[in-house]
Amino acid sequence: MKFGHYIEVGKMDELGRMDSPMHRLDSRVKTLTTIAFIVTVMSFSRYEVAALTPFFIYPLSLMAIGRIPPGYIVRKLLIASPFALAVGIVNPLLDQRVMGSLGAHGISGGWLSFASIVIRFSLTVSAALTLVACTGIHRLCAGLEKMGLPRVFVVQLCLLYRYLFVIVDEGLRMRRGVEIRTMGRRNLGFSTYVSLIGHLLLRAMDRAQRVYQAMVSRGFAGHFHVIRPTVIRWKDVAFMVGWVLFFAVARVWDIPTAIGNFLVGGVV
Amino acid sequence: MIEARNLSFAYPDGTDALRSVSFCIRQGESVGIIGCNGAGKSTLLLHLNGYLTPTCGEMRVADIPITRQTVAMARRAVGLVFQDSDDQLFMATVSEDVAFGPINLGLTDDEIERRVKAALDRVGVAHLCDRPPHKLSGGEKRSVAIATVLAMEPDILVMDEPSSNLDPRARRRLIELLRSFEHTRIIATHDLEMVVEVCSRVIVLNGGTVAADGPTREILNDEMLMLAHGLERPHILRHFHPH
Amino acid sequence: MWVASTGLLAWCARKVRQTLDDKLVPMMGVLGAFIFAAQMINFSIPGTGSSGHLGGGMILAILLGPQAAFLVIASVLTVQALLFADGGLLALGCNIFNLGVFPAFIAYPLIYTPIVGHAQGGGRLWVGAMVAGIVGLQMGAFSVVLETTMSGISDLPFKTFVWLMQPIHLAIGVVEGLATAAVVSLVLRVRPEALPDRQTTGHHAVGYRRVVTGMLIAAVAVGCGLSWLASTRPDGLEWSIGKVSGKEELAIPADGIHESLAKIQQKTAFLPDYGFKPMESAVTTTQPSQKEPDQWPVVSAGTPVAGLVGGLLTLLLAGLIGFGLKHRVGASYRRDQTGTDGEHS
Numbered sequence: 103m104k105f106g107h108y109i110e111v112g113k114m115d116e117l118g119r120m121d122s123p124m125h126r127l128d129s130r131v132k133t134l135t136t137i138a139f140i141v142t143v144m145s146f147s148r149y150e151v152a153a154l155t156p157f158f159i160y161p162l163s164l165m166a167i168g169r170i171p172p173g174y175i176v177r178k179l180l181i182a183s184p185f186a187l188a189v190g191i192v193n194p195l196l197d198q199r200v201m202g203s204l205g206a207h208g209i210s211g212g213w214l215s216f217a218s219i220v221i222r223f224s225l226t227v228s229a230a231l232t233l234v235a236c237t238g239i240h241r242l243c244a245g246l247e248k249m250g251l252p253r254v255f256v257v258q259l260c261l262l263y264r265y266l267f268v269i270v271d272e273g274l275r276m277r278r279g280v281e282i283r284t285m286g287r288r289n290l291g292f293s294t295y296v297s298l299i300g301h302l303l304l305r306a307m308d309r310a311q312r313v314y315q316a317m318v319s320r321g322f323a324g325h326f327h328v329i330r331p332t333v334i335r336w337k338d339v340a341f342m343v344g345w346v347l348f349f350a351v352a353r354v355w356d357i358p359t360a361i362g363n364f365l366v367g368g369v370v
Numbered sequence: 371m372i373e374a375r376n377l378s379f380a381y382p383d384g385t386d387a388l389r390s391v392s393f394c395i396r397q398g399e400s401v402g403i404i405g406c407n408g409a410g411k412s413t414l415l416l417h418l419n420g421y422l423t424p425t426c427g428e429m430r431v432a433d434i435p436i437t438r439q440t441v442a443m444a445r446r447a448v449g450l451v452f453q454d455s456d457d458q459l460f461m462a463t464v465s466e467d468v469a470f471g472p473i474n475l476g477l478t479d480d481e482i483e484r485r486v487k488a489a490l491d492r493v494g495v496a497h498l499c500d501r502p503p504h505k506l507s508g509g510e511k512r513s514v515a516i517a518t519v520l521a522m523e524p525d526i527l528v529m530d531e532p533s534s535n536l537d538p539r540a541r542r543r544l545i546e547l548l549r550s551f552e553h554t555r556i557i558a559t560h561d562l563e564m565v566v567e568v569c570s571r572v573i574v575l576n577g578g579t580v581a582a583d584g585p586t587r588e589i590l591n592d593e594m595l596m597l598a599h600g601l602e603r604p605h606i607l608r609h610f611h612p613h
Numbered sequence: 614m615w616v617a618s619t620g621l622l623a624w625c626a627r628k629v630r631q632t633l634d635d636k637l638v639p640m641m642g643v644l645g646a647f648i649f650a651a652q653m654i655n656f657s658i659p660g661t662g663s664s665g666h667l668g669g670g671m672i673l674a675i676l677l678g679p680q681a682a683f684l685v686i687a688s689v690l691t692v693q694a695l696l697f698a699d700g701g702l703l704a705l706g707c708n709i710f711n712l713g714v715f716p717a718f719i720a721y722p723l724i725y726t727p728i729v730g731h732a733q734g735g736g737r738l739w740v741g742a743m744v745a746g747i748v749g750l751q752m753g754a755f756s757v758v759l760e761t762t763m764s765g766i767s768d769l770p771f772k773t774f775v776w777l778m779q780p781i782h783l784a785i786g787v788v789e790g791l792a793t794a795a796v797v798s799l800v801l802r803v804r805p806e807a808l809p810d811r812q813t814t815g816h817h818a819v820g821y822r823r824v825v826t827g828m829l830i831a832a833v834a835v836g837c838g839l840s841w842l843a844s845t846r847p848d849g850l851e852w853s854i855g856k857v858s859g860k861e862e863l864a865i866p867a868d869g870i871h872e873s874l875a876k877i878q879q880k881t882a883f884l885p886d887y888g889f890k891p892m893e894s895a896v897t898t899t900q901p902s903q904k905e906p907d908q909w910p911v912v913s914a915g916t917p918v919a920g921l922v923g924g925l926l927t928l929l930l931a932g933l934i935g936f937g938l939k940h941r942v943g944a945s946y947r948r949d950q951t952g953t954d955g956e957h958s
Contacts (some may be wrong), residue, residue: 114696172859292791310639
């Protein structure tokens with residue numbers, strides 16, 4: 103469990119530092135567009151299913167241009183899916199009211215809302231993951247700070263991220279030390295656990311003190327300064343405007359149903 | 371250049387760490403501080419840039435005692451490289467870490483860039499400038515840590531166990547680097563072989579006091595003295611090395 | 614929820630800036646990394662065969678004080694949401710509120726502190742940590758229930774949801790309290806000066822009064838929240854209930870699960886136990902029942918088929934677009950690469 107998570111963090115970090123046209127876009131623009139995307143998707147009513155499908159174009163395009171392996175995103179979606187499933191799984195049981203029919207079968211509202219939840223979940227989470235994967239935590243935080251996120255919090259995020267790998271490494275080593283002496287049993291007993299965590303905590307606190315020493319030795323006096331602001335170019339603006347327009351159109355006009363009607367209307 | 375006068379220090383819980391330490395190090399000297407574990411080396415180093423204040427006695431830099439008012443000056447003049455490089459590299463990328471010091475000095479953007487480039491080149495890690503610190507090897511981290519301090523253009527370089535955890539090649543590169551510096555160098559270390567190669571003078575600490583202070587070869591060759599203070603005579607002096 | 618969380622975040626950030634000891638900056642960062650790492654390690658809970666881990670909110674509050682702790686918890690949740698997508702970015706606003714506010718601003722100052730006072734370990738510590746842990750998690754769990762129900766996403770009736778969540782989180786709260794107390798004891802034993810002396814001096818009477826006040830506030834807030842929810846239903850809801858329960862009666866098969874759920878609803882009904890799902894329709898429409906079919910978005914017979922076909926086609930199209938883009942960008946990137954070989958560092 104622990105090791106798997108660690109690998110995930112490393113992979114996301116690597117993806118964020120790649121180079122691609124998507125990576126080069128300003129992070130503020132990407133963040134705002136993704137937020138617009140998420141808000142639009144979530145604004146659909148609970149029984150909408152078909153109308154949501156055009157929105158898949160956004161994360162898919164981002165992945166393509168950003169050269170993010172789609173398998174990676176899908177895998178993470180699957181890992182996270184229990185959350186959405188848990189929220190929605192009861193719906194088909196409780197909402198049995200029939201809302202439409204597919205040939206001879208009636209489709210209950212419960213299944214529709216369940217499908218809607220799953221789709222909306224996939225859309226929003228894949229968009230968010232892709233955003234992080236083609237921006238990188240640091241550029242993302244820098245962008246957020248320029249948009250108003252408090253500096254203290256941004257510094258906190260960056261320091262956390264920086265020392266994440268270090269402390270997880272330490273924890274892993276300590277855990278390995280325990281495993282050697284317990285014949286590799288996966289889960290720790292309570293007192294061993296407390297001891298491990300306690301000492302990890304103490305080492306973390308010691309490290310924090312040494313980091314502070316290092317900061318102070320290089321002149322730190324409470325303020326983190328930034329040197330270079332990033333510029334927004336026309337490419338960035340075009341990106342955002344274009345996508346937001348698309349979201350608006352797809353929200354208001356049920357494109358898939360229109361296409362479907364066009365094709366099916368002649369037959370049925 | 372940097373001077374300790376009867377410096378004593380006790381931790382808040384009462385343990386004496388240093389007792390009446392006195393020495394004077396002149397500009398350009400390369401001094402090794404050696405002693406067994408617990409002798410007080412690291413504590414002494416933390417006094418050199420004013421991070422710790424002596425409970426008794428004083429530390430002077432350029433003949434000015436380090437006080438709350440003068441500590442900023444001390445930090446500009448004295449660059450401290452810590453034992454664990456991870457503690458020293460806390461920014462997102464190497465270049466940001468190296469720039470941290472100059473930014474805090476309030477320099478202009480151009481000057482900051484110049485210094486960062488110069489420091490990275492000096493240490494030979496310019497190709498790592500956009501790497502995040504957790505993706506560096508031990509030797510690379512050490513070099514970058516030194517660069518972060520060099521960027522502040524200190525007069526005095528203080529280092530705590532610089533050769534620890536380095537593979538032989540990285541260690542050799544470090545030794546060459548240290549020998550090439552013109553700064554005043556103060557190096558606390560267990561690596562006695564390196565002391566012979568890099569330092570012309572040696573201060574032996576034992577139990578918080580100065581047990582010996584003199585030319586490297588003289589002290590390190592004194593087997594009795596070394597053994598008395600938990601050290602030993604380095605091999606490099608025992609055998610003749612044709613290099 | 615997002616608004617509440619962001620607001621709180623900003624307030625805490627300002628407070629931390631003003632009162633901040635410089636020293637706290639790296640401490641917060643490193644402790645955040647610690648909590649992150651600690652949450653990755655599990656211990657086995659004897660007798661249940663399942664495992665648990667430390668949430669960490671309480672420990673952070675003890676070590677850093679409420680405001681800084683809140684920031685750290687928020688940062689850990691943010692990084693987790695961004696990197697792992699477990700729980701998703703959407704729930705981040707709620708998670709920060711539920712997992713941050715209750716331990717840091719309520720459980721710690723109003724329960725832990727008065728009970729534990731200056732005690733250096735011992736019984737007080739364990740009791741304080743346990744009660745604080747339980748209360749903090751109960752409030753958090755209840756908050757989750759409220760938020761999910763109010764968002765109308767899930768059809769799960771309020772009462773059922775509550776009965777599902779609270780007992781589980783009681784157990785989790787106990788575990789959290791125990792783990793917190795155990796770790797704090799260890800730290801006290803090995804490095805007592807590490808724990809800052811944050812508690813204000815005060816005698817027991819004041820301490821207990823604070824506890825009671827805290828709980829009263831919590832109870833009142835929750836109670837108000839509940840009654841507000843119950844009363845905002847306009848009359849349209851009565852009508853929907855009739856419709857819904859009528860339909861449900863028609864549609865209930867002799868299905869075990871469904872029957873027992875219905876039974877639970879009846880038993881726990883001192884609040885009207887209708888699901889909150891009709892809320893949307895109740896708020897948006899006041900049409901009489903005959904016109905009901907038109908109010909639902911996708912009901913007429915033909916649309917599902919059209920929707921299905923159109924939807925599938927769109928998905929295909931989206932996939933093709935993505936595929937095409939990938940290849941085009943790949944090609945141009947390769948061109949760039951060979952063109953700028955010299956500059957490539």
